[in-house]
Amino acid sequence: MSNVLIIAEAFKGQVRRASLHAIGAGQQLAKRSGGALHVVLLGKGIAEAGKSLAATGATVHVADAEGLAAPLAETHAPVVVALAKSLGATYLGAAATAYGKDLTPRAAALLDAAMATEVTAFAGEGAAVLFRRPMWAGNVLADVELGTAVKAFTIRPTEYPQATAGAAGEVKAVAAEVPAPKTRYVSFQEVKSERPELTEARVVVAGGRGTKGDFKPLEALADALGGALGASRAAVDAGWAPNDWQVGQTGKVVAPDLYVAAGISGAIQHVAGMKGSKVIVAINKDPEAPIFQIADYGLVGDLFKVLPELLAKVKAGH
Amino acid sequence: MALKIVVTVKRVEDPESKIRVKPDGSGIVTDGVNYKMNPFDEIAVEEGLRLKEAHGGEVVVVSIGGEKSATEIRAALAMGADRGVLVRHDGPLDPVVVSAILVKVVELEKPDLILLGKQSIDDDQNQAGQYLAARLGLPQGTFASKTESLESEAEQKKVPGLKLAADGKRLEVVREIDGGVETLDLPLPAVVTCDLRLNKPRFASLPGIMKAKKKELKELQAATLGADLTPRVVVKKYLEPPARKGGLKVADVEELWKKLHEEAKVV
Numbered sequence: 001m002s003n004v005l006i007i008a009e010a011f012k013g014q015v016r017r018a019s020l021h022a023i024g025a026g027q028q029l030a031k032r033s034g035g036a037l038h039v040v041l042l043g044k045g046i047a048e049a050g051k052s053l054a055a056t057g058a059t060v061h062v063a064d065a066e067g068l069a070a071p072l073a074e075t076h077a078p079v080v081v082a083l084a085k086s087l088g089a090t091y092l093g094a095a096a097t098a099y100g101k102d103l104t105p106r107a108a109a110l111l112d113a114a115m116a117t118e119v120t121a122f123a124g125e126g127a128a129v130l131f132r133r134p135m136w137a138g139n140v141l142a143d144v145e146l147g148t149a150v151k152a153f154t155i156r157p158t159e160y161p162q163a164t165a166g167a168a169g170e171v172k173a174v175a176a177e178v179p180a181p182k183t184r185y186v187s188f189q190e191v192k193s194e195r196p197e198l199t200e201a202r203v204v205v206a207g208g209r210g211t212k213g214d215f216k217p218l219e220a221l222a223d224a225l226g227g228a229l230g231a232s233r234a235a236v237d238a239g240w241a242p243n244d245w246q247v248g249q250t251g252k253v254v255a256p257d258l259y260v261a262a263g264i265s266g267a268i269q270h271v272a273g274m275k276g277s278k279v280i281v282a283i284n285k286d287p288e289a290p291i292f293q294i295a296d297y298g299l300v301g302d303l304f305k306v307l308p309e310l311l312a313k314v315k316a317g318h
Numbered sequence: 319m320a321l322k323i324v325v326t327v328k329r330v331e332d333p334e335s336k337i338r339v340k341p342d343g344s345g346i347v348t349d350g351v352n353y354k355m356n357p358f359d360e361i362a363v364e365e366g367l368r369l370k371e372a373h374g375g376e377v378v379v380v381s382i383g384g385e386k387s388a389t390e391i392r393a394a395l396a397m398g399a400d401r402g403v404l405v406r407h408d409g410p411l412d413p414v415v416v417s418a419i420l421v422k423v424v425e426l427e428k429p430d431l432i433l434l435g436k437q438s439i440d441d442d443q444n445q446a447g448q449y450l451a452a453r454l455g456l457p458q459g460t461f462a463s464k465t466e467s468l469e470s471e472a473e474q475k476k477v478p479g480l481k482l483a484a485d486g487k488r489l490e491v492v493r494e495i496d497g498g499v500e501t502l503d504l505p506l507p508a509v510v511t512c513d514l515r516l517n518k519p520r521f522a523s524l525p526g527i528m529k530a531k532k533k534e535l536k537e538l539q540a541a542t543l544g545a546d547l548t549p550r551v552v553v554k555k556y557l558e559p560p561a562r563k564g565g566l567k568v569a570d571v572e573e574l575w576k577k578l579h580e581e582a583k584v585v
Binding site for chain 2: 006011016072073074077097098099101104105106107108110115116118120124130132133134135136137138139140141142143144145146147148153164181182183184185186187188189190191197203205225231233236237238240242243244246249250257258268275278279280281288292293294295296297298300301306307310313316317
């Protein structure tokens with residue numbers, strides 16, 4: 001029997017949606033291995049968020065402590081590790097968010113576990129789970145075997161369904177011994193936005209070098225469609241967009257219903273982060289831009305003309 | 319106050335190369351593929367150099383791999399790093415093995431700061447820095463970035479994105495994470511992994527390249543360091559990702575709107 005422990009993530013007292021996908025992945029793994037599914041949530045003031053997760057049928061362990069208020073890998077990892085040991089967990093997983101990517105490898109190392117990042121599927125037969133994951137910016141998929149007793153992973157949320165409801169699971173408090181961290185948590189400046197989270201939005205309007213730093217037409221279209229904004233690496237590098245807007249293998253992976261790539265050439269690195277979108281629209285002045293090869297609808301033109309015209313259509317069409 | 323900084327660099331396939339899977343799924347086609355320093359490691363090297371230029375100290379470049387990895391170390395030396403260490407290991411490199419070797423290198427070099435790229439663009443694991451910090455019991459600042467533009471005045475002046483405290487004992491790290499910007503203050507020694515926009519790496523100058531040839535490049539054998547070199551992340555099969563069919567062009571916004579509204583029904 002191989003127990004599964006999924007690390008969920010709370011942000012401002014709410015469970016992040018990406019975590020529900022990670023628990024969905026955990027349900028698949030627990031079913032396949034015949035083990036029990038456990039979820040751990042760490043933070044301060046997260047009791048209600050923890051209770052909400054019991055509907056997934058998992059046993060939910062809530063580590064609610066002042067010392068865990070800051071999402072530091074240095075303090076969260078030892079608590080996860082102690083719990084994983086006490087549960088005899090074979091699998092330790094999380095969503096591939098900034099928190100999951102920071103924390104999971106640290107916890108894995110302390111458990112002498114090898115790890116697979118951004119897993120998109122569980123392959124292999126029976127108990128011999130292979131972790132399918134992208135390499136070389138998504139040019140290649142690899143089926144990976146982890147040769148350690150405990151196996152750790154992060155999942156790509158777009159590739160797994162959210163957790164299904166089950167018989168209400170038990171909620172347990174973790175009596176966590178939180179070590180005093182060496183790290184001092186100086187500040188967290190929330191970037192407040194009325195727009196949906198990039199990875200959760202139904203529509204994403206993303207800009208690249210072709211925007212020349214002016215995202216206004218993109219913002220207007222995104223807002224009219226209730227969408228989020230994204231950016232290519234070039235736009236992030238130039239400082240036109242924050243790092244957490246970056247769509248690509250080294251940034252966020254998104255799969256919205258509609259992805260509008262404006263002034264983005266379509267480097268493989270970027271495409272890796274958005275090719276799972278249902279419909280891709282590309283707007284670029286260069287008819288040879290590689291983005292057109294993967295776009296469902298390509299329009300060769302100046303985004304500063306095209307986007308306002310499209311916005312007018314959207315406004316008239318609703 | 320002088321900082322001793324270890325920066326790790328990895329030899330990887332040029333990110334501009336088209337990577338294809340061998341027909342039998344045993345690996346990737348390497349014919350015609352160029353190699354270079356992992357782009358995130360270039361950012362780490364640049365940051366190490368800026369910290370040294372601002373505060374004094376030494377930048378030691380470490381790579382693990384075959385003899386060809388000396389090329390990437392020389393490239394970092396040409397940018398201005400002081401000396402190199404190549405840990406020869408021809409076996410597979412996974413984050414478990416890499417961090418085990420780096421623990422030994424850190425024990426030998428005793429740096430104040432270890433800088434890594436946040437991930438290498440070949441296996442895209444994003445783990446080595448976190449494993450290393452855990453194994454050494456050190457604080458970690460992953461995905462270090464800065465909020466200022468790469469066109470900013472500070473960037474032109476090559477001001478480090480990582481801020482060293484006046485006493486030289488702590489380092490401030492800014493991280494752009496989901497939903498906001500986090501600032502951490504790490505006591506040294508610490509492990510920091512570098513993300514995009516921490517800096518814009520410099521190009522090596524011709525005199526830099528000439529000087530690099532004379533800089534010390536020490537070779538160590540991984541097998542003699544006492545690290546467990548057993549691969550723990552083993553690729554059993556490589557596959558081509560499913561291709562996406564696209565390529566349809568529309569004439570104008572009118573047609574685009576019709577497609578989106580009436581055909582795809584996404585708006």
